[in-house]
Amino acid sequence: MKEDPFPLQTLIAGIDWSKIDSVFSAETDSLAQIAAAGHLDPKSAFRGARMVNVSLSGIDIRGIDFSFADLRGTRLREARLDSTTIIDGAIIDAEDRAALGRQGLKKSLSVILCSPRGFCAGEVRAIDTVERALELYGPPVYVPGPIVHGQYVLSSFSQKGAIFVEGIDEIPETDAPVIFPVHGVPSAAVAEAKRRNLFVLDATCPLIIKIHREVRIHFKRGRDEILVVGRATHAQARGIVGQLPLGTMTVIETLEQANTYIARNPDKLAYVTQSNLSVHGTKTIIEALTRRFPNIRGPYKTDICYATSNRQAAVAAVAPKVEAMVILGARNSLNAVSLRDTALLHGCQKTVLVERAGEIEWPKLGAISSLGISCAVSVPEVIVEELLGILDDHYEVNVESHIAAEENEFFPVPRPLRKVDPTGQVY
Numbered sequence: 535m536k537e538d539p540f541p542l543q544t545l546i547a548g549i550d551w552s553k554i555d556s557v558f559s560a561e562t563d564s565l566a567q568i569a570a571a572g573h574l575d576p577k578s579a580f581r582g583a584r585m586v587n588v589s590l591s592g593i594d595i596r597g598i599d600f601s602f603a604d605l606r607g608t609r610l611r612e613a614r615l616d617s618t619t620i621i622d623g624a625i626i627d628a629e630d631r632a633a634l635g636r637q638g639l640k641k642s643l644s645v646i647l648c649s650p651r652g653f654c655a656g657e658v659r660a661i662d663t664v665e666r667a668l669e670l671y672g673p674p675v676y677v678p679g680p681i682v683h684g685q686y687v688l689s690s691f692s693q694k695g696a697i698f699v700e701g702i703d704e705i706p707e708t709d710a711p712v713i714f715p716v717h718g719v720p721s722a723a724v725a726e727a728k729r730r731n732l733f734v735l736d737a738t739c740p741l742i743i744k745i746h747r748e749v750r751i752h753f754k755r756g757r758d759e760i761l762v763v764g765r766a767t768h769a770q771a772r773g774i775v776g777q778l779p780l781g782t783m784t785v786i787e788t789l790e791q792a793n794t795y796i797a798r799n800p801d802k803l804a805y806v807t808q809s810n811l812s813v814h815g816t817k818t819i820i821e822a823l824t825r826r827f828p829n830i831r832g833p834y835k836t837d838i839c840y841a842t843s844n845r846q847a848a849v850a851a852v853a854p855k856v857e858a859m860v861i862l863g864a865r866n867s868l869n870a871v872s873l874r875d876t877a878l879l880h881g882c883q884k885t886v887l888v889e890r891a892g893e894i895e896w897p898k899l900g901a902i903s904s905l906g907i908s909c910a911v912s913v914p915e916v917i918v919e920e921l922l923g924i925l926d927d928h929y930e931v932n933v934e935s936h937i938a939a940e941e942n943e944f945f946p947v948p949r950p951l952r953k954v955d956p957t958g959q960v961y
Contacts, residue, residue, distance in 0.1 A: 581620075582897065600624050602897050610634060623896045623928050631927060641903070643929035645922070646856060646936050648848035648908035652918070654841030655943040656739030657682050657911045660716035663737040666951040667711045668694050675711045678702050678723060679769055681737065682716050683867035684912035685889060702726045711735050717769040718742045720776020735948045741839045742770060745806050746777050748833055752804040753778050757831060759798050761786050763819050764808035768868055771808055789815075792822040804831040809839040810911075812872040813846050814879060840943065841911055842869060846876045848938035852906040853877040858884035858899045862917050863910030865889070870910035882906065891921035896928070 581599045587607035594614040602623040610626065611633035621634065622641050634640055653661075660681050667675045673695020680688055680698060688698065699705055702723050705712060711733050714723075718738040727734050738746075752760055760778070764771040766785040775783045786792050786805075797803050805823060807816055816838060823830055836843075853859060859877045863870025870887055877885040884902070888894055899905075905925070909918055925931050946952055 595619055601901070605630075622901055626927070640928070640930045641901075643902070643925060643931050644856075644904045645925065645931055645933045646852050646904070646906045647918070647933060648845070648852050648906060649935050649937045650841070650844050650848065650939060650941050651908045652911065652913050652915055654839070654911040654941070655945045656716055656741060656839070656841070659739070659945040659947055660737040661687060663713055663735055663947050663951060664691055664696055666947060667713060667735055668696065670951065671711055673710075674708075675713055676705045676708070677713045677715055678705070678719060679715045679717070681713065682912040683864045683869075684910070684914075685864060686914060686917060687912060702730075702732075705732065709733060713737050715769065716742075718746065718773030720773055721778075722776060735950065737948070738773075739809070739839075740945050741809050742773070745774055745809065745833075745837050748806050748837075749774060749777050749783065749804075752806075752831065753782060757802050757804040758782055759803050760784075761795070761803070761805040761823065761830075762807070763787075763792075763805060763816055764811060765868055768808065770810065770868075774806065774808070786819060786823075789819055789822055792819045793826070795823075795826075797827060800827045801829050803827050803829065806833060807837040808868070809837055810842050810869040810872065811838055812875050813838055813843055814876070815872075840939075841941070842872065844939040844941060845869075845873060845908060845911070848936055849873050849876045849906070849908050850880045851938060852908075852936050853880035853882035853885075856882060856904040856906040857902040858882065858904075859886070859906040859908070860891075860894065860921065861885065861887045861908055861910070862891075862913050862921065863887060863889065864912065867910045867912060869912070873908055873910060877906070877908075890917065891924045894921075894924075 580603050582602045584604040585608050586604060588609075590609050590613040592612065592614070596614060596616050597618040599620040601620050604625045605621075606625055606627050608626075608630070610621070610630045626634065631640070664675060664677070664681055674697045675695065677696055677698050678701050681691065681696070682688075692698065702712075703726075707730070712727060712735070714734065714736045716737055716739050724734075749760055760783045762771055762774050762783050762785045764774070764785055765787055771785055775785065784795070786795065805820070807820070820832065824832075849859070849861075853876070859882045861870055861873045861877065863873070865871070865887060874885055874887040884899055886894060886899070907918060907921065922931065922933065
């Protein structure tokens with residue numbers, strides 16, 4: 535039998551058990567022996583403790599704090615408890631959890647789902663491109679860079695035969711499809727693929743192709759000094775900068791850089807932006823540039839895409855209404871980072887960015903009664919459903935949606951992959 539961390543005669547009233555790694559094991563019922571009178575002092579704190587397979591049958595645990603404890607296998611429903619017993623965030627087996635819920639002991643949590651969230655038309659097009667290429671041509675297919683920013687999608691495609699490489703030079707001589715990712719590639723990659731006669735399927739988002747065309751038009755019209763508002767290390771910015779000769783474009787990441795940039799010829803200056811930036815932050819930078827350089831030329835219509843704007847609008851509306859927010863997305867996804875920053879900007883200081891629900895550190899969120907949820911454009915809805923399932927383990931969840939906009943945009947896949955339905959509709 536595993537030795538208990540404390541002898542049986544230990545007085546447990548008032549002890550903070552959260553610092554004990556393992557309180558009791560499946561091989562002992564010492565807790566019942568220590569509490570022979572059938573009562574635990576309410577000052578006893580089991581917050582965060584590990585109490586797997588403990589018998590609490592018949593014991594009075596009213597007023598005890600079990601929040602964020604590991605109580606799997608512990609027979610809570612056979613103990614004497616009421617609403618003063620705190621179990622917020624505890625890990626509890628399904629049978630006990632259901633019984634506690636019927637007793638009204640799980641704390642209520644109001645969840646607001648931001649809408650729209652998740653996949654946009656460009657991401658769907660890129661994902662469909664890989665799916666159909668694998669279906670039509672079989673594995674492998676090669677992708678120079680991640681097709682989208684999201685490990686769930688990338689892992690799924692890797693298992694199906696997609697090979698992700700750093701660049702065109704890593705692709706062997708092959709007849710297999712080479713798929714350009716959603717964020718686009720520099721013109722040198724396009725030229726190299728053409729020189730090698732590779733079978734290319736371009737899954738670049740059409741709204742990013744629009745930005746590529748903008749910089750080429752500026753350059754053709756003699757504006758050979760172009761600023762790219764974005765993040766220099768991001769794949770989309772590298773693709774934009776790579777459309778023109780080296781030295782033509784400069785990436786502006788911060789307001790400070792906008793305020794200190796020295797133009798070679800202010801009258802020949804232009805700017806574009808990435809499509810997935812913070813709306814608020816980008817507006818501030820553009821205002822600084824246009825104030826300093828009145829003749830600077832920008833896009834006819836904003837480069838920040840509809841999907842980015844809509845998702846940030848939904849988060850901005852929900853953030854002031856909730857005590858905490860969870861943004862689902864990859865940490866290298868600028869879209870996800872912008873959603874987190876939007877939530878913080880609009881007053882929700884308990885905002886976390888995680889790729890999967892299992893990464894959430896629940897104690898940091900504390901005792902909350904309301905939660906907002908959104909996700910980046912590369913996150914499938916199954917990841918949101920996973921989070922809702924975990925929330926249901928801890929709370930009595932009431933879910934509602936905040937709809938900031940309706941989205942009906944559709945971008946067809948590259949021509950070699952297109953299908954036609956019986957009505958003649960291309961998809």
